[in-house]
Amino acid sequence: MISLSAVQKSYSSDVAIGPVDLKIPTGGITAMVGPNGAGKSTLLTMIGRLLGLDAGAIEIAGYDVASTASKDLAKIVSILRQENHFVTRLTVRQLVGFGRFPHSKGRLTRDDEEIISRSIDFLNLNELENRYLDQLSGGQRQRAYVAMVLAQETDHVLLDEPLNNLDMKHSAQMMQLLHKAARELGRTIVIVLHDINFAGHYADHICAVKDGKVIEFGTPAEIMTDEVLSRVFDTPVTVIDGPRGPLAVYY
Known part of the structure; x- marks a missing residue:
């Protein structure tokens, strides 16, 4: 499990992350979604200790991220940045x-x-x-x-927008491979995504981030609703029944 307790990071009086309290379950894919500038990538880099905290604590599999030796942390969690x-x-x-x-x-x-x-x-x-x-x-x-x-x-893998610059075909192939890695290799994968429909189709859990805070966390069925997505993205979203599950449509 990845646990964030009262995590905060401040850049200025107007730009800040947190406080964030979050528990990411072991196993499967957890997708971080939200509008641009919401703080998704910042949270991910703090989990991977590429960015320090101003307050709070992060634990991965019971290891404190801030105090665990780098050589030991590198055997617990791996991260791929943009x-x-x-x-x-x-x-x-x-x-x-x-x-x-x-x-x-x-x-x-x-x-x-x-x-x-x-x-x-x-x-x-x-x-x-x-x-x-x-x-x-x-x-x-x-x-x-x-x-x-x-x-x-590592049992825990952090991926920051791995679909960047990929077309639809290669994005789908990448998500299929990550889904396979979570299932067959037993990895816990946390991934920042821009496409809510990829999150809804491939993720086991979705973490919705807005204005530096986690405002929703749940299964795709719980997050892929008109009300939740419209509130997260500040635009009208309609969720329809697609051939492989719910699809978000926005204009």
């Missing part, structure tokens, strides 16, 4: 190998190589593993980054 800029020219396999650093400290063992190969296989990158990142499409490159995070083999 900004992925590698200056060095890397192949897909080299990139995925970085996910093993908390375990290998740069000296890859046979076990590490097997885990790297499994992660590459899981993200359907076998034919691309010796290609350089700058030779890949945006969707292929994004899959490579997710493979790197999965290779870290």
Whole structure:
């Protein structure tokens, strides 16, 4: 479980996060949704200790995020931010190998190589593993980054808008792979999403964030309603019955 207790972060008198109290269940996918500037990515980066807290506490699987040693925290939680800029020219396999650093400290063992190969296989990158990142499409490159995070083999995975710059087809493929990772690999995945319909279809829980606060948390059935979504996004939203579940329609 990921637990946030009275978490706060202030940037100015007008811009602040919290206080946030939140419990993210173990297992499955929890999607963070909300309007631009709501604080979704900030909350995620605080959970991953890439941003400090002004007040409160965050625990992951009982470990205090603020006080746990980095080498130990890296074996509990992995995070993929939006900004992925590698200056060095890397192949897909080299990139995925970085996910093993908390375990290998740069000296890859046979076990590490097997885990790297499994992660590459899981993200359907076998034919691309010796290609350089700058030779890949945006969707292929994004899959490579997710493979790197999965290779870290943490029970908790944090993904900040992994569908950014992906078209509809590749976004759906990515969500299918993440859904598979949660189910088959037993990962707890927390993901920031802009598309509420992807959240409604693939997530087990949805966390709605607005003005730096969590205003709703529940199952897709509980969150995917006209009233809740209209209030979260400050625009009229109608939820209809789609072929695979509820769909949000807005104008």
